[in-house]
Amino acid sequence: MDNRIPNQWLLEQFMDYGTRDPKQYPVFVKPEWGQNSSGVTRVDNIQQLNELRQLRTESDPFYLIQQVAPGLREFELFMIPDQDNLQQYSILSVTETCNRSEDTLPVNGIYNKDSYYQDKTSELSQIELDQIWGHLKQMGNYRIARYGVRANSLEELILGKFHVVEVNLFVPMPLVLLVKEHSFWQKWLFINKAMKQLVLVTQSIPDSQEVKQVFFKKPPFVRRVKSLN
Structure with missing residues (x-):
């Protein structure tokens, strides 16, 4: 994925x-197979990292260390392209992830009571x-x-002028659905439109394309990450 993100948007x-x-x-320490920010930890120094x-065991999932992005605001960009032309979009939503706390670098997500959208x-x-x-189509x-x-x-x-924190390709939930307003x-209506489009765009996958059974590999890792919290 790093190779697909242009350098100006890439974090170490x-x-x-x-x-x-x-x-x-x-830095943020993230489980390789996380979900909804579960298992993500902010580390402020080498002592905390060590x-x-x-605390980890050999059975724990792998973790990723990521540089903190310098931007002040966090946005989630959800997209589904047009079924006839992947260079055009059919669904594109922009949702801002906000936080009520005074923490300038919170771990936002559904498990953080101060997060809202x-x-x-x-x-x-x-x-x-x-x-x-x-910008998005430059990444794949x-x-x-x-x-x-x-x-x-x-x-x-x-x-x-932004930095990419993550690219979620595995059945990502559009966070606009968490907007209380x-x-x-x-x-x-959004779900209905998005799911219809997803069906159409899925049908455009060539029969010759290799199918990888990712779904059945992820749940065991997600359960293991949640058990460590």
């Missing part, structure tokens, strides 16, 4: 085998959405994806 990250330390702190390493898609013009899409022609990025503002996000009906 590496698998933690205990043989390499970060160049600077803080203490975390000592705001829909930013309606604030963007068609031209601005097209600009964001132009995926049939569904959710990109986590950090930028100082929505304006800088549009201009491509949206009604059940609004969310149902």
Whole structure:
């Protein structure tokens, strides 16, 4: 994935085998097979990192160490392309992940009671959405994806001044569904439209493409990560 992310958006990250330390702190330590930020820990110094390493066993999943992104705000970009042209999008939503606490570097997610979500898609013009899409398609022609990025503002996000925190390709949930201001009906309409499009775009997968059984490998790792919390 690092090879697909342009350098200006890439954060330093590496698998933690205990043989390499970060160049600077803080960093985030993430399980390779995580879900909804479960198991993600912020580490502020080498002592905390070594203490975390000592808690692991040989049966634990691999962990990734990632540099902290410099942006002040966190955005989740969910997309499904057009079934006839993967270079165009059919679904594109921009959701901001916010936090009520005074922590400037929180681990946001459904397990953090201070996390909440705001829909930013309606604030963007068609031209601005097209600009964001132009950035995303530089990272690959995926049939569904959710990109986590950090930028100082929505304006800088549009201009491509951001860093990629994660690229979630494994049945990613659109976080716009967690926006409390949206009604059940609004969310149902989004789900209906997105799932119809996903069916169409899935049918465009060539029969010759190799099928990898990722789903049955992930759940055991996710359960193991949750048991460590």
